[in-house]
Amino acid sequence: MGILSRFLCLWVWLAGVLTGVQLQAQERRASHCIALAESAPGLHYLHRASWRQPVASDTLHIRYIAHASFLLRTNGGLNVVTDYTGFIGSAPMIPDVVTMNHAHDTHWTSQPDPGIAHVLPGWAEAGGGVHHHLDLGEMLIRNVPTDIRSMFGGVEPQGNSIFVFEVAGLCVGHLGHLHHIPTPAQYAALGRLDVVMAAVDGGITLPLDEMLEVLGRLKSSVIIPMHWFTDPSLQRFLSQVATQFDVVDDGRSSLDVSLRTLPDRPTVFVLRPRYLAAEE
Structure with a gap:
């Protein structure tokens, strides 16, 4: 050769x-490492994504902080906190924007951090409601006022706001301390919400049957329960929605959402509240 x-x-x-x-x-x-960890008796494997991690393009990171407070974080590093109470945890982070509602002091603070660039209350001190239209380029924040029950049994017109966040091609709505089924005009002003945070306590805000009516009307792809106080109250909501929606309850505290990852049918994603920690 x-x-x-x-x-x-x-x-x-x-x-x-x-x-x-x-x-x-x-x-x-x-690798079978995760599968083995999940099958070991008494062990639970959870994916704990840090709030500091970069967010993918055309994606919104949603982190449940507590009660009705969520962190919305964008690809560009914009940090928005809903129903801001003045405390989000030990993390040295000052949000760029906070929204607030004043039905109870667990939804607002009279002394927001002076370093916050945009503080958006969902009510007007003089009454009559307030209207926000904050265009930050990467995100547009607007609100739809609704009425709330007053402390003395009456009604405070336009004392609550449903805040809507238009970002990454998504329309995300936080219903706030909703006390009544929205009117046709309010539904029209909201538009189609891809993602909705809904109070499911069953009475302090809306009775569960009325909240289910609202969620059915909104037809959102992603529903995130909030304002549920205890696990039994959360389970009451889940037991009623399980016949209408898929339910994902895997112990997570955060969710990344994009147009390409929206579920095919309406799905309830249960997020477990967790304050932002400095060591994350």
Whole structure:
């Protein structure tokens, strides 16, 4: 066999070896570490994504902080906190925007951090409601006023706001301390909400049957329960919605949402509240 023939044989053999290695790498089986951890008695494996992690393009990161407070974080690093009470945890983060409602002091603060660039109350001190239309480029924040029950049994017209966040091609709504089924005009002003945060306490805001009516009308792809106080009250809501919606309850505190990852049918994602920690 000549030198050229030997070289060609060697080249063919080497190419075959490299191809085999490449195929082996592509077909590598997924690690069983997580599966083993989940199957071990008494152990629970949770994906705990840090609020500091970068957010993918065309995606919104939603983190449940507490009660009715959520962190909305964008790809550009914009941080928005809903129903801001003045405390979000030990994390050294000052939000760019906070929204508030004043039905109870667990939904607002009279002394927001002076470093917050935009503080958006959902009511007007003089009454008559307030209207916000804050265009931040990456996100548009607007509100739809609704009425609330007053402390003395009456009604405070336009004392609550449903805040709507238009970002990453999504329309995200936070119903706030909703006390009545929205009117046709209010539904029209809201538009189609891809994601909705809804109070499911069953009475302090709306009775569950009325909240289910609202959620059915909104037809949102993602429903995130809030304002549920105890696990039994949350389970009462879940038991009633399970016949209408899919339910995902896997212990997570956050959710990344984009147009391409919206579920095919309305789905309730249960997020467990967790304050933002400095060590994350």
